[in-house]
Amino acid sequence: xxxxxxxxxxxxxxxxxxxxxxxxxxxxxxxxxxxxxxxxxxxxxxxxxxxxxxxxxxxxxxxxxxxxxxxxxxxxxxxxxxxxxxxxxxxxxxxxxxxxxxxxxxxxxxxxxxxxxxxxxxxxxxxxxxxxxxxxxxxxxxxxxxxxxxxxxxxxxxxxxxxxxxxxxxxxxxxxxxxxxxxxxxxxxxxxxxxxxxxxxxxxxxxxxxxxxxxxxxxxxxxxxxxxxxxxxxxxxxxxxxxxxxxxxxxxxxxxxxxxxxxxxxxxxxxxxxxxxxxxxxxxxxxxxxxxxxxxxxxxxxxxxxxxxxxxxxxxxxxxxxxxxxxxxxxxxxxxxxxxxxxxxxxxxxxxxxxxxxxxxxxxxxxxxxxxxxxxxxxxxxxxxxxxxxxxxxxxxxxxxxxxxxxxxxxxxxxxxxxxxxxxxxxxxxxxxxxxxxxxxxxxxxxxxxxxxxxxxxxxxxxxxxxxxxxxxxxxxxxxxxxxxxxxxxxxxxxxxxxxxxxxxxxxxxxxxxxxxxxxxxxxxxxxxxxxxxxxxxxxxxxxxxxxxxxxxxxxxxxxxxxxxxxxxxxxxxxxxxxxxxxxxxxxxxxxxxxxxxxxxxxxxxxxxxxxxxxxxxxxxxxxxxxxxxxxxxxxxxxxxxxxxxxxxxxxxxxxxxxxx
Numbered sequence: 001x002x003x004x005x006x007x008x009x010x011x012x013x014x015x016x017x018x019x020x021x022x023x024x025x026x027x028x029x030x031x032x033x034x035x036x037x038x039x040x041x042x043x044x045x046x047x048x049x050x051x052x053x054x055x056x057x058x059x060x061x062x063x064x065x066x067x068x069x070x071x072x073x074x075x076x077x078x079x080x081x082x083x084x085x086x087x088x089x090x091x092x093x094x095x096x097x098x099x100x101x102x103x104x105x106x107x108x109x110x111x112x113x114x115x116x117x118x119x120x121x122x123x124x125x126x127x128x129x130x131x132x133x134x135x136x137x138x139x140x141x142x143x144x145x146x147x148x149x150x151x152x153x154x155x156x157x158x159x160x161x162x163x164x165x166x167x168x169x170x171x172x173x174x175x176x177x178x179x180x181x182x183x184x185x186x187x188x189x190x191x192x193x194x195x196x197x198x199x200x201x202x203x204x205x206x207x208x209x210x211x212x213x214x215x216x217x218x219x220x221x222x223x224x225x226x227x228x229x230x231x232x233x234x235x236x237x238x239x240x241x242x243x244x245x246x247x248x249x250x251x252x253x254x255x256x257x258x259x260x261x262x263x264x265x266x267x268x269x270x271x272x273x274x275x276x277x278x279x280x281x282x283x284x285x286x287x288x289x290x291x292x293x294x295x296x297x298x299x300x301x302x303x304x305x306x307x308x309x310x311x312x313x314x315x316x317x318x319x320x321x322x323x324x325x326x327x328x329x330x331x332x333x334x335x336x337x338x339x340x341x342x343x344x345x346x347x348x349x350x351x352x353x354x355x356x357x358x359x360x361x362x363x364x365x366x367x368x369x370x371x372x373x374x375x376x377x378x379x380x381x382x383x384x385x386x387x388x389x390x391x392x393x394x395x396x397x398x399x400x401x402x403x404x405x406x407x408x409x410x411x412x413x414x415x416x417x418x419x420x421x422x423x424x425x426x427x428x429x430x431x432x433x434x435x436x437x438x439x440x441x442x443x444x445x446x447x448x449x450x451x452x453x454x455x456x457x458x459x460x461x462x463x464x465x466x467x468x469x470x471x472x473x474x475x476x477x478x479x480x481x482x483x484x485x486x487x488x489x490x491x492x493x494x495x496x497x498x499x500x501x502x503x504x505x506x507x508x509x510x511x512x513x514x515x516x517x518x519x520x521x522x523x524x525x526x527x528x529x530x531x532x533x534x535x536x537x538x539x540x541x542x543x544x545x546x547x548x549x550x551x552x553x554x555x556x557x558x559x560x561x562x563x564x565x566x567x568x569x570x571x572x573x574x575x576x577x578x579x580x581x582x583x584x585x586x587x588x589x590x591x592x593x594x595x596x597x598x599x600x601x602x603x604x605x606x607x608x609x610x611x612x613x614x615x616x617x618x619x620x621x622x623x624x625x626x627x628x629x630x631x632x633x634x635x636x637x638x639x640x641x642x643x644x645x646x647x648x649x650x651x652x653x654x655x656x657x658x659x660x661x
Contacts, residue, residue, distance in 0.1 A: 026197075026378040028103065028436040030125070030158045033194035033221025033361045034244065037154040039099030039125035041433060043073030048097070052425055053078045053110075056418065058087050064112070065091055073097035075432065077425045078105035083418035086115025088136055096121045101435040102128035102160075102381060106421035107443065107456060107478070109382045113415050120149040127435065128381045130161040132389070132416075133169075134409045135204060143167030143207075150174040152190040161199045161381045161390050164409045169203045169230070170195065171212040172220050180271060182240065182282045185216040193217070197224040199380035201393045205407045209233025210253075215266065218242040223363055224371075226379045228252055228393035231299070231405050236260070239267055239313060242286040244358045246365050249375040251393070252297025252402040257306050257324065257332075260285040262313040274314040277351035285315040288356040291365040293372055294332075295325045297402040305336035309349045318353040323368040327400070372397070384443070384479050387416060420612065423454050441481070441558060453559035453591045453660035455630045457614040458486075458535050462551040462625070471540040474554045480505075480531030485557040485564050485658065487526075488537045491519040491597035491626040492550030497542040498522065503554070504538070505530040512568045516652040519550065519624040521597045523654045527564060531556070553615045553628045557591060557658050564658040566590060571653060577609065577642040578651035584638050589660035592633065594641040597626035598648035606645045632660075 040048040051074050054062035064084055067076040068091060076098065091112070098121075102110050111130040119126070133145040145165040148155065152174065162170045174189035203210040210230035213220050215238045222245045227234045231254035237243050239262030250257050262272075262283055273281035280286040287307065294306050306324035309315045317335060324332040337349030366374060376397075377383065380390045389412070396402045409415060429442035437443055459474035472490075480486070488501055488509060494517065501509045501524045509524040516522075537554040557564065566586045573579055578596060594611060605616045611629035633639060641655065 024378065024384065025436070027159065027383055028127070028434070030127070030156055031194070031196045031223050031363050032156050033196065033223055033363060034219040034358060035154050035156050035192045035194040035221065037123045037125060037156060039123060040073050040075040040097055042123040043097035048073035048075055050075045050077060050427070054080060056080055056082045056084050056420070058085060058089065068093050068098070068100070069095070071095045076100045078102065078110060079425050080420065080422050081106040081109055082420040083416060084110060084112045086112060088114055090116045090118055092118040093121050093124055096123045099125045099435060100127065100129060103435065103437070103443070104425055104430070106423040106454070107382065107385055108387055108419050111416055116144050117146045118149050119152050119155050122151060122153045122155070124155040125158065126156070126160060127158045128160065130381045132163045132409065133166055134164045134415060135166055135206070135407065144171050145169045147171040147173050148190040148193055150176065150189050152193065154192045156194045156196060157198055158196040159198065159379070159381060159383065163202045163389055165203045165207050165210070167207050168212050168233070169207070169210045170200050171214065172217045173212065173214040174217060175215050175266070177215065177267065177270060182216070185240065186218045189214070190217045192219040194221040194223065195225055196221070197375070197379045199226045199390050199393065201226065201228045201230065202389070202412070203230040205231060205405045209236060211235030213237045213241040213243050216240040219358060220244065221361055222246070222248055224248065224375055224379060226375050226393055228397060229402060229405070232256055234258060237285045237287055238262065239283045239285065242280065242358060244361060245287065245289045245292055246363050247291045247368070247371050247374065248293070249371050249397070250292065250294040251397045252299050253303060254299050254405070255302045256308050257294045257303055258287070258289065259308045259310060260287065260315045261310045272313055275316055275351065277316055277353045280316045280357060281314070283313050286357045287315065288318045288358050289322055290356070291321045291368045291371065293323045293368050295397070296327045297396065297400065299402055299405060300327065303332065305333040307335045308338060309335070310338045315350050316353050316357060317350050318356045321365070321368045389416070421454070421456060453557070453589060453632060453658060455555050455557045455591055455593060455614065457628070458554040458556050459537070460551065460553045460615045463548045470543055471538055472548055472550065472552045473538040474536050474552055476534040476536045478535060479533045480535040480556045481558065482531040483528055484531055485525065485527050485560050486529045487555040487557060487593060487656065488524045488539065488553070489522070489555065489593070489595040489626070489628050489654065490539055490550060490552040491521045491595070491624050491652070492548055493624050494518065494520060496520070496548060498539060499542055500540045502538055504534070504536050505532055512656060513570045513654060516570055516572070516654065518650070519597050519599045519652065521595060521626070521652040521654055523568070523595060523656055525565065525656070528562070550624045551626050555593060555614065555628060559660055560591070560658045561660065565656065566659045567655070567657040569655045572650065573653065574650045576649070577644045578653060579640045579642045580653040580655055581638050581640040582655055582657055585633065585636055585657060587659055588634055588636050590633050591658045591660065592631045592639055592641065593656045593658070594629050595626055595654045596629070596643040597624065597652045598645060599624055599650065606643050609642050611641045
């Protein structure tokens, strides 16, 4: 099994992006802030090994765990998408010089669930990964979604998504107060960590809060992040922590936006001094906040300022151009010091500084008023194709809404279903130093170029009978690539007549084969089509008082030849499993798309023993349902896609095969 490729020197592909390439550079470029690292290129001599994740297993050969726990400088790429279930265990990075490039996974990317992820080494970069711990009970640490631990240093989280922490959702941690020397404290905890254009949202109500900067962590950069729907710690800085916040968007926190505290019990017996706004002293938080945008939401009940210090000790605070809005759009104060009854009260809770403390970060702040648009355009994993969890916080921010906080991910539908796509990693499509795409086929479910052919579901819809509608439009959740082949496959009830098949990109579709009956089943194809954002397909019918009653699917095929279609076959089968043979294919590298439609109501999903089902709307109140599946073959052969579903005793099948380039 192919897993490792070794490069003797850093490799940067030289070919320019092709015409029509539309990837947003802000989706991939990193702001490293105060972290100094090149990930996999930081090791001795700049050489590294490429490790390929080939499955979604929690451990074992080809798994993410195997790649993460390997030694030596390494670039981790993915040939699969979907959910990696840690089954209640922790996943730790203990060896340095690693770049985890989640953007190389086929769409919709990788989501890690039911476990805590711990970077605890130096020189690491993690991009385009989703981490969602949730309320599982496990054998590991099992409370935080992600937590850095000593000796975590010089690391970057860039364009990642963090949700559903059971203690913290993203904690920069490593409490260490051995001895009485602040320099030693700061050296032996997490330091020089950057969180760049990530989403941190929906921390569970049983948790301590969203984002913690633990005692004495230092040189922590928060840039361009969306921190939303968290009841507290947005973020929190504990005693002696040094942080830099630039151009973050904070929304709908409950009791505070940004705050600081020093807990006296933890610091018992330590010498504390007050820097008075100059050099931060022992135990004193240092925070530079520049160009941030904070806004109250429906759950914001007791926030009193942009920055609140409930510390019994001083904070060195520098603030500039921070927008902080109540629900009624009046402004909160910039800072507020809140007295408490703890010991070590030095008298000055917040020392306003005239200059920033942390410099040399290389980030040019934008105006706070421009932050919502910048963050919406670039934050989180796969911002060009956000999933529902990531999109939800932006929907609420834009509308000024927000649901109540919740104690379990089940309140929002539970853990995401695993969308299992696969595609070979093509190094020629990427700048291997920065992991920025340099070819239009680098992104999406399948990749063309280099002979790779694949397909992905762009959108689907199921329409119940009894409603007098005359058209059906697929969901608009995906961005497609121009030059792809687009296929619309659907089934519907008798007594209706199709009057047009179209999409919102102006493409022209040609019908393949005939219209099979009971249910009526059709396939339409557009070769070398125009793609773009929010791509949808619409099938329009002649008027009928009983409505449409059917299901509809838009599929994108990438990596096909200029004249891609090889075989089209259609027919019926009245015995389970339902099958239909393709006939001999013209070449070894072909993609097979199959529509299987049945006329009887069913509450079960279709299953296939030899193809991958891409779209599988359940029956329920729908009398006519269908699934679409795919298979990529590597031999000149005849293939018989096979399907089972509870209930129906007859099926209609249409098969379309495409030749790979």
